[in-house]
Amino acid sequence: MSGQDAFSDSIANARPGMQRSACARRCACAVLAAAVLAACGKPAPTAQKSEPRMVELVSVGTRAASALRVFSGQVETTNVSAIAFEVPGRVVQIAVLDGARVRQGQLLARVDDEPYRLQVQRADAQYNQLAEDLKRKSALHDENILSGAAYDQLKAAVEMARAQRDLARRDLRNTQLLAPFDGRIARRTIETQQVVQAGAPVFTLEATARLEVGVALPQNVAETLPFGSALRARAWPPDRPSTIFPLVYREHSTVSTPAGSVYRLLFSLARPEQLTLLPGMALRVSIDVPASAAAQSSLTVPVNALTVAADGSRAVWKYDAQTHRVQRTAVELHEIRQNDAVVSGALRAGDQVVAAGSQFVSEGEEVRPLETNP
Numbered sequence: 001m002s003g004q005d006a007f008s009d010s011i012a013n014a015r016p017g018m019q020r021s022a023c024a025r026r027c028a029c030a031v032l033a034a035a036v037l038a039a040c041g042k043p044a045p046t047a048q049k050s051e052p053r054m055v056e057l058v059s060v061g062t063r064a065a066s067a068l069r070v071f072s073g074q075v076e077t078t079n080v081s082a083i084a085f086e087v088p089g090r091v092v093q094i095a096v097l098d099g100a101r102v103r104q105g106q107l108l109a110r111v112d113d114e115p116y117r118l119q120v121q122r123a124d125a126q127y128n129q130l131a132e133d134l135k136r137k138s139a140l141h142d143e144n145i146l147s148g149a150a151y152d153q154l155k156a157a158v159e160m161a162r163a164q165r166d167l168a169r170r171d172l173r174n175t176q177l178l179a180p181f182d183g184r185i186a187r188r189t190i191e192t193q194q195v196v197q198a199g200a201p202v203f204t205l206e207a208t209a210r211l212e213v214g215v216a217l218p219q220n221v222a223e224t225l226p227f228g229s230a231l232r233a234r235a236w237p238p239d240r241p242s243t244i245f246p247l248v249y250r251e252h253s254t255v256s257t258p259a260g261s262v263y264r265l266l267f268s269l270a271r272p273e274q275l276t277l278l279p280g281m282a283l284r285v286s287i288d289v290p291a292s293a294a295a296q297s298s299l300t301v302p303v304n305a306l307t308v309a310a311d312g313s314r315a316v317w318k319y320d321a322q323t324h325r326v327q328r329t330a331v332e333l334h335e336i337r338q339n340d341a342v343v344s345g346a347l348r349a350g351d352q353v354v355a356a357g358s359q360f361v362s363e364g365e366e367v368r369p370l371e372t373n374p
Contacts, residue, residue, distance in 0.1 A: 222263035
């Protein structure tokens with residue numbers, strides 16, 4: 001067989017396979033075209049509508065004409081005295097201990113009185129002798145037997161002896177140290193058999209009839225207070241908030257500190273019978289602080305309801321219950337009291353504003369209150 005015949009036979013043998021492959025390709029194209037046409041004829045699915053954003057709403061409150069501000073205070077005493085003997089001597093008796101409550105005139109301590117009793121005896125004897133001598137010589141003076149100068153000299157001696165007798169008796173009384181007023185022994189610095197000097201403090205006595213409570217206030221708060229009887233305040237121990245005592249304004253003063261001026265207020269406090277209060281103890285003190293004229297006509301919203309713009313302006317998102325949409329409402333901030341902001345603006349008491357979620361909402365956005373069921 002020639003080469004040409006062989007080539008012709010190979011071509012003839014391959015033609016049936018090539019025809020089958022071309023047929024398969026034509027079928028696949030037809031199927032794909034049908035699928036594309038079917039997809040083009042089918043309507044596109046619609047986008048699912050998103051649920052309104054859920055937010056927490058709060059009602060706008062009103063600002064009271066005054067507010068209670070709580071500060072830290074400390075118990076002080078109105079009278080602290082260093083008690084001392086007025087005569088020197090050896091301590092023979094101590095009648096009270098540290099911390100004891102005493103009444104006015106109660107015996108605190110005593111020094112040995114024997115030397116002072118002897119002084120009284122000598123002074124009495126000298127006075128009695130001179131007084132008798134003056135009595136005898138008075139008749140001589142009446143009869144002009146005793147000169148007037150001698151008589152006057154004798155009378156002066158009697159008066160001096162009387163004074164010496166009175167001093168001796170006073171020193172004898174002063175061997176006993178008595179409490180000058182009702183109080184509490186805050187400190188004792190003597191022991192039995194100790195020799196003390198006159199005027200050396202041996203006890204520290206704190207008055208117990210009335211106490212004082214000192215409070216330090218910043219200047220901006222103190223300047224709003226009505227100093228005087230109109231100032232109302234109360235105090236209580238930190239661990240007993242239900243035990244409240246009324247305070248009475250006494251005085252105030254200004255104290256300069258590195259941070260600025262601080263006002264120090266003093267209140268009087270009647271010592272309570274149901275609780276022991278000692279100088280130095282801490283108290284919580286509430287004071288009625290009047291609001292400023294602007295703040296009195298203002299409203300309150302939670303601090304987290306405020307939003308701050310780049311220019312520093314503040315606003316809240318006011319909720320419209322009919323449209324369920326929010327509107328940005330500008331407000332002016334007057335002050336912050338704990339978790340509340342005192343503001344003014346296009347708001348009314350009872351309006352609802354967004355509290356939680358205010359940083360995520362936008363102007364005119366529809367929202368759903370947190371307490372509303374979907």
